[in-house]
Amino acid sequence: MTPLRILVLYGGPSVEREVSLVSGEACAEALRSLGHEVELFDFTGDAVALVEALETRPAVVFNALHGRYGEDGCIQGLLDLMRIPYSHSGRLASALAMDKAAAKQVLEAAGLRCPGGAVMARENVLGGDPLPRPYVVKPVCEGSSMGVVIVRHGDNDLPFTHDDWPFGEAVLVEPYIQGRELTVSVMEDHALAVTELRPRQGFYDYTAKYTEGKTDHILPAPVSSRIYEAAMAQAVAAHKALGCRGVSRADFRYDEEQDSEEDNGLYLLEVNTQPGMTPLSLVPEQAAHLGLPFAELVQWMVEQASCD
Structure with missing residues (x-):
């Protein structure tokens, strides 16, 4: 393996900044353990500073950003222009997956079943129940379950007020699908495993995802082989x-x-193009379940790096 000079992008100005900081530190440590020359760059939203950092021409950019600007095609477009290979998906796939409504159209056209629902104006949602209860409201372009609210029978309040919805004027509203939470990691052309997520309280929201002890990860998921294989496919x-x-x-x-x-x-429900790489994250956990250590997983991601 030839040592490379790698720039790890982490932090970011999105609401998922703290998670990205942990992901970036973990990946940088793994890459250094393999002999790579690694620099961490905390992208705060300053595009000029980012371009200056990229002008040093790293061999690869490891993109550990989450959420807006880092996961939605923006950073990917800049790296494409500068012809610097980077980890994870390209600008089009990143933009599509981040826009839940657009992604749903593509996924349904491919024969995959998603919950129904529609994008609605915030004012329409505030005007009364847009769907029969229970239903889910979520931002169109956020990750990590940020802003997701389940409105159930018996709830007295609307999912948000005029003053506490910082995610724009568009709201994605979907019928609530009862049942169990499953997740599957994919490495290029094959699925790793199926994990069932069992929050100890409430649903699998931001706190449940990133707070130790809040959610049980059952790996492999205790479902029939037919369901297991269907989820992977x-x-x-x-x-x-x-x-x-x-x-x-x-x-x-x-x-x-x-x-x-x-x-x-x-x-x-959705596809995450830059899953977390924290100690509680699901992709490293599933890789380890199959015998792939964290450092080798990160190295593989570097080897897949390219630009469009």
Whole structure:
């Protein structure tokens, strides 16, 4: 293995900044352990400073950013212009996957089942229930379950007020799919495993994802081999439909009451093109389950780096 000069982008100005900082530090440490020359760059939103850092021409950029600007095609477009190879998906796949409404259209056209629903104006959601309860409201372009609210029967309040929705004027509203939370990591053309996520309280929101002890990860997921294989196949199909590169992770709801020979009860919720690489993250956990150590996973991601 030839040592490379690698720039790790982390931090970022999005609401997922803290997670990105942990991911970036972990990946930088792994790359250094393999003999690479690694520099960490905390992207705060200053594009001029970022361009200056990139003008040193690193061999590869490891993109450990999450959320807006780092995961939505913006950074990818800049790196494409500068012809610097980078990890994870390219600008089009990144932009598509971050826009949940656009991604849903692509995934459904590929034959994958997603929850129904529609993008609505914030004012319309505030005017009363836009769907029969229970339903879910979420930002169109955020990750890590930021801003996601489940509105259930008996809830007295609307999902947000005029003053506490910082995610723009568009709101994605979907019917709530009952059942179990499953997730599948994909490495280019094959799925790793299926994990069931069991939050100890509430649902699998930002706190449940990134706070130790809040969620049990059941690996492998205790589902039938038919459901296990179907989830893995659908995750790979979603990765390909969006044009993803390197690692992605697909999240599902599995409605056991719907499960039959004709209907497996799986609903694809979303595809994450830059999954977390923290000590609690699912991709490293599934890779380790298959015998792939964290450092080797990160090295593989570097080897997949390219630009469009």
